[in-house]
Each structure stands twice: as C-alpha cells, then as structure tokens.
Amino acid sequence: MGLRETKMERTRQLIAETAFDLFVAQGYDATTIEQIAAAAEVGTRTLYRYYATKEALVVSFVENGLNAAMAAFEAQPDETPLPEALYAVVDSVEQTITANPARLLALYQIFHRTAGLRAGLADLDWSWRQRLAQEVLRRSDGTRDVLFATLTAASTMNVIEVVVQTWTADGGRTEIADITRSVLKLLRANAIPIPTAIRHDHST
Amino acid sequence: MGLRETKMERTRQLIAETAFDLFVAQGYDATTIEQIAAAAEVGTRTLYRYYATKEALVVSFVENGLNAAMAAFEAQPDETPLPEALYAVVDSVEQTITANPARLLALYQIFHRTAGLRAGLADLDWSWRQRLAQEVLRRSDGTRDVLFATLTAASTMNVIEVVVQTWTADGGRTEIADITRSVLKLLRANAIPIPTAIRHDHST
DNA sequence: TGTCACTTGGCAGTCACTGCCAAGTGACAG
DNA sequence: CTGTCACTTGGCAGTGACTGCCAAGTGACA
Numbered sequence: 001m002g003l004r005e006t007k008m009e010r011t012r013q014l015i016a017e018t019a020f021d022l023f024v025a026q027g028y029d030a031t032t033i034e035q036i037a038a039a040a041e042v043g044t045r046t047l048y049r050y051y052a053t054k055e056a057l058v059v060s061f062v063e064n065g066l067n068a069a070m071a072a073f074e075a076q077p078d079e080t081p082l083p084e085a086l087y088a089v090v091d092s093v094e095q096t097i098t099a100n101p102a103r104l105l106a107l108y109q110i111f112h113r114t115a116g117l118r119a120g121l122a123d124l125d126w127s128w129r130q131r132l133a134q135e136v137l138r139r140s141d142g143t144r145d146v147l148f149a150t151l152t153a154a155s156t157m158n159v160i161e162v163v164v165q166t167w168t169a170d171g172g173r174t175e176i177a178d179i180t181r182s183v184l185k186l187l188r189a190n191a192i193p194i195p196t197a198i199r200h201d202h203s204t
Numbered sequence: 205m206g207l208r209e210t211k212m213e214r215t216r217q218l219i220a221e222t223a224f225d226l227f228v229a230q231g232y233d234a235t236t237i238e239q240i241a242a243a244a245e246v247g248t249r250t251l252y253r254y255y256a257t258k259e260a261l262v263v264s265f266v267e268n269g270l271n272a273a274m275a276a277f278e279a280q281p282d283e284t285p286l287p288e289a290l291y292a293v294v295d296s297v298e299q300t301i302t303a304n305p306a307r308l309l310a311l312y313q314i315f316h317r318t319a320g321l322r323a324g325l326a327d328l329d330w331s332w333r334q335r336l337a338q339e340v341l342r343r344s345d346g347t348r349d350v351l352f353a354t355l356t357a358a359s360t361m362n363v364i365e366v367v368v369q370t371w372t373a374d375g376g377r378t379e380i381a382d383i384t385r386s387v388l389k390l391l392r393a394n395a396i397p398i399p400t401a402i403r404h405d406h407s408t
Numbered sequence: 409t410g411t412c413a414c415t416t417g418g419c420a421g422t423c424a425c426t427g428c429c430a431a432g433t434g435a436c437a438g
Numbered sequence: 439c440t441g442t443c444a445c446t447t448g449g450c451a452g453t454g455a456c457t458g459c460c461a462a463g464t465g466a467c468a
Contacts (some may be wrong), residue, residue, distance in 0.1 A: 004434050004445080033424065043448035045426090053320070054424065075275035087292035090399045115327060116257070118372045122326030123319060136361045147386055148395065150366050155396050166351060182351055187398045191352065192359050194391045208414080208465050236454065247417035252456065 008191050012050050015040045021056040024051040024106050028058070028114040047091075055117060059124055061107055065096040066128050073135060082139060086156050089132070090184075092162050094176055101172050159183055206354055207256050221242045223261040228310050230316040232262070259321060263312055263328055267302040270332050273364075277339060286343060292359050293336070297364050305376050312372040333357045363387055 001009075009010060018040040022031045037044040051057050072092035076085040097104050111118050133153035137146065163183055167176050186192060205213075216261060222244040226235045241248040243395050276296035280289040282371060299310050315322050319405050337357035343348065367387055 007434085008446080034421090037448095045425095045448050045450090046446080048425065049446080052239055052425090055323075062383040082397040084402050086397060087399040087401050091401075108398060118330055119259075119323035119326045122323045122329070125326070126322055134378070147366075147370060147383075148390060150370065151362075151387060152396050154362045154366050155359075156399060158355075158362055159399060162351075162354050162358050167353065179351075181354060184398060184400070186229075186352060186355055192355050192392065193290060194388060195291040195363060196392075197291050197295075198288050198423070206466070211465085212415080237456085238454085241417095248455095249417050249457090250415080251420095253415080256456090258455065 011042065011046075014191070015042065015047055015050055016181075017059060020061070020106075021048065021109050023058065025029075028054075028110055028117060055119075058107070058110060058117060059121060061103075062121060063124055066124065068096060069093050070128070070131060070135075073132070079141060082136065082152070083120055087135075088150075089156060090159055090163075090180060093164070094180060096168070097164070097176055104164075105168060105172050125157065129157055132156060168174060215244075215246065215250075218253055219246065219251055220261060220264055224310075227262065227314050227370060232258075232314055232321055247344060259323075262311070262314060263325060265307075266325060267328055269297060270328065274299050274335060274339075277336070282343060286340065286356070289343065290356075293360060294367075294384060296365055297368070298384060300320060301368070301371070301380055308368075309376050329361065333361055336360060359391075363391070382385070390405070 015036065019031070019036045022036055022039060033044055033047060035048045038055070040047070051060065068090045069092040072088045073085060076088050111121070127151075130153075133146075133149040136152045137144065137149035140149065159180075163176065163179050166179050166183075167174060219240065223240045226240055226243060237248050237251060240261070241251045244251070255264065273293045273296040275294045280292050280349060315325070333354075334357075337350075337353040340356050341353035342349065344353065363384075367380065369382050370380060370383050370387075395407070
C-alpha cells in the first residue's frame with residue numbers, strides 16, 4: 001500500500017470517528033455535514049467522496065462488523081457442516097461486540113434516537129441476506145434450492161438481530177454469549193411456534 | 205365521519221395514488237415533490253402535512269398491508285393457539301397481495317430500483333416486529349418471556365418476508381399460497397439449519 | 409348565520425447532496 | 439533529482455427535500 005492509499009485510509013477512519021463522536025455528543029440530526037468536515041479538517045466535498053451519504057457515516061460501523069462476519073463464514077472449509085459454518089457468523093458478530101461493547105451501545109443509541117436512521121440499515125440487511133443466502137446455496141452444492149437458502153439466511157440473520165436487540169435493550173448488562181445460548185436453545189427445542197392453518201375438523 | 209374528515213381522507217388517498225403513478229411512470233428519484241403536489245392539485249406544504257417524507261409516500265402502501273395483518277392477528281380470540289393466530293397474519297398478507305398483485309409488483313420494482321428507498325422499510329419492519337412481539341407476549345399470558353416473544357415475532361416476519369421476496373423475485377408467476385406452503389413445510393420439518401458450535405470431542 | 413377551530417398554501421430558509429473546475433500532491437519514469 | 443501525469447482535494451453554484459411562519463379559506467357547531 002503506497003503512501004497515498006495509507007493517507008486516504010487514515011482520512012476515511014478519521015472522518016468516521018469524528019462523525020461518531022459528534023453524533024454521540026450532540027445527536028445525529030443536530031450535527032451538520034459541514035461541522036463534521038470542519039472537525040475532521042477536510043472539505044465537505046471531500047467528505048462526500050468517502051461517504052456517499054450522512055447515513056453511511058453511521059451505517060459503516062455496522063457494515064464493518066457484518067463484513068467481518070461474512071468473511072468468517074467464507075473462511076470455513078467447504079466440508080464444514082452448515083450449522084457449524086453458520087455458527088462462525090454468529091460468533092464473529094459476538095466477538096465484534098465483545099471487543100468494544102461501549103461503542104455498539106452508543107451506536108445503538110444513535111439509531112434508536114433517530115427515527116429515519118434505522119432505515120439505513122435496511123439496505124445493508126437486505127444485501128447481506130442475499131450474500132449469505134448465496135453462500136449457503138453454494139455450500140449446499142446443488143442439494144438444496146433457493147428457498148432453502150433464503151430461509152436459512154433469513155433465520156441466521158434473525159438470530160443475530162434478536163441477540164443484538166435483546167442485548168442492547170438490556171443496556172449491555174447481560175453477557176451476550178448467554179443470550180446467544182438462550183436463543184439457539186429455544187430454536188433447537190422447536191419452542192418457537194410456526195404459523196399453522198386451522199385444521200377443519202370434519203368429524204363434527 | 206364529518207365532511208371534513210372525509211375530504212381529508214380522500215386527499216390523502218389521492219396524493220398517494222398520484223405519487224404512485226408518477227413513480228411508476230418516471231421513477232422515484234426523477235419525480236419531485238412539487239410535481240406530485242401539482243398533479244394532485246395541492247400545495248407542497250399541504251402534501252407534507254399528509255406524508256412527512258417522500259419515502260412515506262411509498263412506504264404507506266406496505267404499511268397499510270401490515271396494519272391489516274396486525275388487525276387480523278388482534279382479531280383472533282385469545283384462546284386461539286399461537287400457531288393458528290400467527291397464521292392469520294400470514295394469511296392476511298397473502299390476501300392483500302392476491303387482491304392486487306400488479307400493484308405489489310410495481311411497488312416492489314420501485315423499491316428495487318431505488319437503493320436508498322428500501323431503507324424506508326426498515327423502520328416499518330422494526331416497529332412492526334415490536335408490535336407483533338408485544339401481542340405475542342400478551343397472548344402467552346405470562347407463560348413466556350420476552351425472548352420467546354421477540355423470536356416468535358421475528359420468525360413470523362421472516363416467513364412473510366421470504367414469501368414475498370420469493371414471489372416477487374419470480375415476477376409473481378407462482379401462486380403465493382404455494383410458496384407459503386413450501387416455506388411453512390420446510391420450517392415444520394426442521395429442515396433449516398440452526399447455528400451450532402463445534403462440539404469439541406474429548407475422546408480424541 | 410356568525411364565530412371558531414382547523415386546513416390550506418405560499419414564502420423564505422436550512423441542509424443534504426451533486427457537477428464542475430482549478431489547485432495541490434503522491435507516483436513513477438528518465 | 440526532476441518533470442510529468444494521474445489522482446485527490448476543496449470551493450462554488452445549484453437542486454431538491456423538508457420546516458417554521460403567517461395569512462386566507464372553509465367545515466363544524468351553537
């Protein structure tokens with residue numbers, strides 16, 4: 001990596017950190033792009049070259065975590081059974097959070113306080129489900145169909161989302177590993193009801 | 205409902221329909237609020253009193269469908285077993301789509317084409333999961349905890365989302381009831397892998 | 409039918425975001 | 439070491455989403 005790229009990477013980081021701090025300090029809406037740019041000592045125009053939208057400044061943090069999780073998934077050998085490979089995903093997210101819980105809580109606060117912001121996660125969530133499903137499909141090696149892959153990806157995302165939501169709702173006091181364990185236990189016990197049509201009893 | 209409210213309701217509808225048509229005709233981004241307001245023959249300021257954001261104009265359609273589904277859920281007698289009550293939710297969504305498939309496909313096209321727009325669904329999705337979980341919790345009458353309710357709500361939303369996604373991805377050619385059946389069947393057969401930690405075998 | 413509360417719409421202003429252009433600065437060859 | 443080139447930077451002007459404010463219009467109701 002040349003000096004040029006190094007510098008740009010640093011600028012990229014600096015902008016995100018600066019923005020994050022300002023958001024925490026004075027709220028998302030109350031912080032203008034100009035302020036962030038000024039604090040990070042770059043032009044607003046430059047800032048936009050690094051982050052396309054104001055939302056992206058916040059979402060990028062989540063994105064990094066998800067990218068790491070996807071990498072962990074892809075790093076699993078092809079022979080690894082699906083449940084274990086999927087566990088790598090959940091585990092990676094857990095590690096990201098454990099590494100810096102305070103940051104995630106703060107991040108969550110920002111999302112929570114700013115109605116229109118949570119929205120920015122959707123795109124990420126969506127593309128991520130796609131990627132996950134695709135990888136699941138590839139791994140199943142023709143023995144499974146798209147519906148299976150889509151459902152598997154969605155279910156896994158669910159686990160992550162429920163765990164994170166439960167953890168943050170609790171203010172991060174509970175060990176995240178414990179929450180994960182509980183969630184997976186419920187699922188494995190088939191304790192979660194599945195929508196079922198009413199069976200019309202003809203013996204009446 | 206007085207004349208006043210009737211009129212407002214009609215205006216509300218008119219604005220949404222007008223916007224929808226324009227979005228379909230020329231795309232979301234290319235359509236300005238002013239255009240919509242002009243076409244619907246109201247002031248832009250008035251338009252904003254009915255729909256807080258441009259996104260809301262599109263999201264409202266999805267919101268209506270979900271509201272109907274939630275109403276169907278709440279309409280179930282408290283004695284109805286959870287799986288059947290949840291089925292009412294899935295069924296309601298199915299009905300909404302069946303009633304006007306073309307509209308949903310068009311709607312989906314708009315969402316699909318406009319990156320930043322899918323985002324608007326997240327908020328909806330989120331608040332809806334909350335509401336669903338809350339109702340599930342109420343129905344379980346103290347016999348279940350929050351985690352159970354959250355997971356149940358998330359799983360049900362998953363079913364809906366996967367069904368709709370599969371249906372739209374296919375261009376609406378497959379009977380939606382068939383997709384629903386397949387999805388529920390996969391779930392009931394426990395065919396979807398659950399993330400599982402590698403069991404370290406100590407006998408080695 | 410007159411009063412009142414609510415709805416409407418225009419206007420000015422803020423802020424996110426974009427295209428364009430000129431100046432600065434690493435990269436790289438000679 | 440140096441000149442050239444490609445890329446990065448930042449200012450500026452412009453568009454469009456969205457808001458506060460205020461004056462005019464219009465159902466509701468006594």
